[in-house]
Amino acid sequence: MNDLLAKFDPIIEQRETLLSTGLTDPFGLVMERVESPTVAICNGNRTILLGTYNYMGMTFDADVVAAGKKALDEFGSGTTGSRVLNGTYQGHKECEAALREFYAMDHAMVFSTGYQANLGIISTLAGKDDYVILDVDSHASIYDGCALGNAQIVAFRHNDVDALEKRLKRLPQETGKLVVLEGVYSMLGDVAPLKEMVAVSKAAGAMVLVDEAHSMGFIGENGRGVAEAQGVIDDVDFIIGTFSKSVGTVGGFCVSNHPKFEILRLVCRPYVFTASLPPSVVATATTSIRKLMHGGNKRAHLIENSKRLHGGLKELGFTLGTDQPQSAIIAVIMPDLETGAAMWQALLNEGLYVNLARPPATPAGMTLLRCSLCAEHSTEQVAEILGKFAIAGRATGCIA
């Protein structure tokens, strides 16, 4: 028998080497209790959470939790069905209505996860003879969407407008083209030059999809994301988003003004051939989305937190993914995986959880300690976080 798992031997070996140093498995952390959007108990220790994407801290919002409980009582624990069969309840329609209102768009389609939203929309829009033009640092769900649709894939250098334009100009004029961009790139927390990119895409006759997973609720005047902030949201054909970040639950969606959008419900396989979200989840999402429409104060505090953490880490001597804070993600660049893992462990021992990110998820083979802020982090917590970074950084030799 040829062992099909033998191809993973190098990863098994790398893991064993890393764990033999006595390191806690960075990819096997268990949260024993969760006290709030910013604090959990891990390995018995009170731990500040700085790697959750829970940007707006909606997970423990009283109205959100109440809506979930009510739906659980009234509609049961699950739908046990596809959206196009027995899996569309009143709650799913209300959730889509909330999204249409939030984005001021004509159509909204809710998927079971954000991953499936990209998988479904990209694979359905771009078939075998069409071209998908994407940023090389795109999220895995975007690449997987391309693979599922068998489209021709053209990658361009991260956030490089000229590289995008040059490639668009080389494509045959009459073919279908989908340019896929992200508002905020989740590894370094940098923002895309959407204004310029959407303009060159439209000039080349391409349709544009923007994934705004990491901007919903706090970037742009109405929290609609980077496309709104840069004034090009009306030229974007499809916006993809998720409920598992700012919204504080799980699920994904696509919103659009395309007049034929509704047909996608029947032809999009990752929408049709899976069970819909449980009633409690769509109820919490709906309540959260509606509250995010009026989250001005929280938004301001989140941005303030991001600036304070970025400035503080820079002052301590850490190398960061961006010169200025551009989003609610601050990436601390580590010299290598070993140092990164040691630093991650030292922070955890200090009672701070961040994400250890490494290739292939990261660009250019980098090891990152990725921090994502929450609007519920208090000013004191941010100061505490910086203190922990100082101690762990000196202990591991990352900073002097």
Place this chain on the structure above:
Amino acid sequence: MTDRDQSLARVLAIIEPFNKKGIEVDENTRFAQDLEWDSLTVLDFVASVEDEFDVLITMNMQAEIETVGQLVDSVETLSADK
């Protein structure tokens, strides 16, 4: 020099600055195994080849190209199709 020889010479010239390990390169050199390029180097190299020949090499095509010789063949085909 035939057209193909010329294309090969141009490709070899583009490889040169990316060949940090100073490996001897010929038609049979494999990009992944012999030159040991990471994905970002591959992207930059492919972009340079695309610019030099004014063609587009999709990621689907890249997956099929293992050696320098195969790349030259692809570039020749793409240029002829224009």
